[in-house]
Amino acid sequence: MVQEAAYKRKWWKESVVYQIYPRSFMDTNGDGIGDLKGITSKLDYLHDLGVDVIWICPFYKSPNDDNGYDISDYYAVSEEFGTMEDFEQLLAEAHRKGIKVIADLVLNHTSDEHPWFVESRQSKDSPKRDYYIWRKAKENNEPPSNWGSFFGGSAWEFDEQSKEYYLHIFNRKQPDLNWENPLLIEELHRMVRWWLDKGLDGFRIDAINHIVKMENYPDAEAPAHEKIVSAHHFFSNLPKVHDHIQNLNREVLSHYDIMTVGEAANTGPEEALLYVGEDRDELNMVFHFEHLGMDFGNEGLEGWEKTPWQLSQLKEIINQWQIKLHNKGWNANFWSNHDQPRAISRFGNDQEFRIESAKLLATLMFMLEGTPYIYQGEEIGMTNIKFDSIDDYRDSVTQYFYRQAQQEGWAEDRIMRAIHQSSRDNARTPMQWNDHSHGGFTTGTPWMQVNPNASWINVESAEKEPNSILNYYKKLISVRKEHLVAVYGKYEPILPDHSSILAFTRTLGNEQLFVVMNFSATLAHLEIPEALADKSFELLLSNVESDTAETLAEGRLQPYESRIYSKVVIPC
Known part of the structure; x- marks a missing residue:
C-alpha cells in the first residue's frame, strides 16, 4: 500500500536546529x-555541520539568578x-551563511529587577502594580494559596515593601506576569x-503553557500536614492560554x-494539537517532555534519583506523538537541552558504548517526523559531569536540592549521586572544542569547570576521525535533506513487542525508509517482518561496521546498532 503524498512543505519543518547556551x-x-x-x-563550524537554524538561549540584560x-x-x-x-553582526553573518536565528522569548515572568516590577512594588496604587500577580496573605498570615514553585518552596513570596505576596512559579526572583492586563499584553x-x-x-517561547493561572488562585487538594504542594494543574494548559x-x-x-x-x-499529544x-x-510546534519522564519515578527530592526506564515506554510515547500529529500538527524532536542531563548518560551508555549509543540516539531523533533539535555538544557525545563538591555547581536549583536533601537527612554520597544524575549543570559545562586548557572554551578561568574528558571528547579530534559521532x-x-520521506513520511511502528529493538517505517509517495535500532548493550536477534523481508531495501546508513548491515536478512544487531534502509515502493 502506497501512502498518498499529501503534505505541506515549510522551511521550518525541513530545518535542523542547533541550540546554543551562550554562557x-x-x-x-x-x-x-x-x-x-x-x-x-563558530558559524563556519555550524554551517559545516549542516544546521539551518540556531536557537540562542537568553542573552538579554539580566541579573542571572536563573x-x-x-x-x-x-x-x-x-x-x-x-x-x-555584536548581536546584529551575529545575525547578519548567520544570514549570509544561510543560517536562521531564533531566540528565547520569556513571556511568563521577568526578573524582580525589571523596571516594571520595581515600579509595581513601589505602591499598591502603582500603574504597573497589575503587571504582576499580587495577593494579600490569608488571615493567619500564610501565603494566598498552597501552590509550590517548580524550583522548590512556595510559589508566593512576601514583599516587605508593599506588604503583599507576589506569585512566582519559578525562582522567587522571577515574578509572574499578569496576562489579565491588556496594557501588559500590548x-x-x-x-x-x-x-x-x-x-x-x-x-522558542519559554513556559508558554503557564502564562494563565486558575482564577482566584485556589488551594490545591493536599494532606492536612502539607502546607506546600504541587499545583501544576492550576497553572498549566488552561483554556485561556490559547486565546x-x-x-x-x-x-x-x-x-x-x-x-x-x-x-x-x-502536555500530551491531544493537548499539543x-x-x-x-x-x-x-x-508551529511544542517541546513536550513525556519521553524525559521515563526515568522520573517520584515527586519531590526523590525525583532526582533516576529510575530504570523501559523501551516499551519509549515506544508508546513515540507512537502516540508520531501517529496523532501526522498531517495535523508538527513535532519537535529532542533528547537534550539546557535544563536536562546529557542524553547519552541518561538514555545511552556513556562508557563502553558511548560512540554507538550517541549515534543511535541521534538516528532516532533525526528519523522521526518532526524538526530535530541538537543541543550543543550532543554532536560530539558530551557526557554528564560528576563534580565532587556542591561548591563546583552553579545551578540555583541544584543548590536548593542539596540544602533540602541535607535537611531531610540524606547522606552526602546519596545527595551527590542524585546530583550527578539530574543536575541541570550536566548540560551547562563549557563546550569542548579541543584538548587544550579548558577545552579551548576560554583563555581565562571558565565560569564553570570544563568536563575533564574534554582532553579526548572534543570537536577538533572528532573532525579528524571519519567514524566519529x-x-x-x-x-x-x-x-x-536528501530524502523528503525522512521529513514528511508517515510513521508506522514495526516489532512493537520486542524488548530491545525499536523499529519503524516512514513512507511517502513511492519511497520508504526502514529504521531499526538495538537499545541494549547486548546482541539482539532481528527477525524481519514478512512484508519487509525482500531484497529491494538498500542500506543508507549504519552506525557500526556489521557483516549483516548490507542486507535485510535475519541476523543480529550489535549493541546499540542502528540501521537506516531505503527502497522504492511499487504502487498497489
Whole structure:
C-alpha cells in the first residue's frame, strides 16, 4: 500500500536546529563567559555541520539568578555577552551563511529587577502594580494559596515593601506576569515585534503553557500536614492560554515568515494539537517532555534519583506523538537541552558504548517526523559531569536540592549521586572544542569547570576521525535533506513487542525508509517482518561496521546498532 503524498512543505519543518547556551559555548574575551562574538566565530563550524537554524538561549540584560531567564530589560543585551552591535553582526553573518536565528522569548515572568516590577512594588496604587500577580496573605498570615514553585518552596513570596505576596512559579526572583492586563499584553507584543523587525527568524517561547493561572488562585487538594504542594494543574494548559497565543499570532507572529516552538511541559499529544494544529493559528510546534519522564519515578527530592526506564515506554510515547500529529500538527524532536542531563548518560551508555549509543540516539531523533533539535555538544557525545563538591555547581536549583536533601537527612554520597544524575549543570559545562586548557572554551578561568574528558571528547579530534559521532551527525543531516520521506513520511511502528529493538517505517509517495535500532548493550536477534523481508531495501546508513548491515536478512544487531534502509515502493 502506497501512502498518498499529501503534505505541506515549510522551511521550518525541513530545518535542523542547533541550540546554543551562550554562557558555555565560546568565550572570545577571556573573562570565562561565552559571548555573542564566540557564536559568530563558530558559524563556519555550524554551517559545516549542516544546521539551518540556531536557537540562542537568553542573552538579554539580566541579573542571572536563573542564568538569563530572569530578564531585567527585554531590549538590551547582557554586558557579559557583548553589545547589541555584536548581536546584529551575529545575525547578519548567520544570514549570509544561510543560517536562521531564533531566540528565547520569556513571556511568563521577568526578573524582580525589571523596571516594571520595581515600579509595581513601589505602591499598591502603582500603574504597573497589575503587571504582576499580587495577593494579600490569608488571615493567619500564610501565603494566598498552597501552590509550590517548580524550583522548590512556595510559589508566593512576601514583599516587605508593599506588604503583599507576589506569585512566582519559578525562582522567587522571577515574578509572574499578569496576562489579565491588556496594557501588559500590548507591551509584550510591542517587544516581540521589535525583535522581529530587527531580523530574528522566530522564537522558542519559554513556559508558554503557564502564562494563565486558575482564577482566584485556589488551594490545591493536599494532606492536612502539607502546607506546600504541587499545583501544576492550576497553572498549566488552561483554556485561556490559547486565546492569548492566538491573539499574539494574529497581531504579531503571522505578519512574519518565522518559526515558533513553545515549551509546554505536562502536555500530551491531544493537548499539543491545541497549540500546533494546522487550523489553530498558534505555534508551529511544542517541546513536550513525556519521553524525559521515563526515568522520573517520584515527586519531590526523590525525583532526582533516576529510575530504570523501559523501551516499551519509549515506544508508546513515540507512537502516540508520531501517529496523532501526522498531517495535523508538527513535532519537535529532542533528547537534550539546557535544563536536562546529557542524553547519552541518561538514555545511552556513556562508557563502553558511548560512540554507538550517541549515534543511535541521534538516528532516532533525526528519523522521526518532526524538526530535530541538537543541543550543543550532543554532536560530539558530551557526557554528564560528576563534580565532587556542591561548591563546583552553579545551578540555583541544584543548590536548593542539596540544602533540602541535607535537611531531610540524606547522606552526602546519596545527595551527590542524585546530583550527578539530574543536575541541570550536566548540560551547562563549557563546550569542548579541543584538548587544550579548558577545552579551548576560554583563555581565562571558565565560569564553570570544563568536563575533564574534554582532553579526548572534543570537536577538533572528532573532525579528524571519519567514524566519529560528529561525522555521523553530518551524514544523518545529509540523509534527512536528501530524502523528503525522512521529513514528511508517515510513521508506522514495526516489532512493537520486542524488548530491545525499536523499529519503524516512514513512507511517502513511492519511497520508504526502514529504521531499526538495538537499545541494549547486548546482541539482539532481528527477525524481519514478512512484508519487509525482500531484497529491494538498500542500506543508507549504519552506525557500526556489521557483516549483516548490507542486507535485510535475519541476523543480529550489535549493541546499540542502528540501521537506516531505503527502497522504492511499487504502487498497489
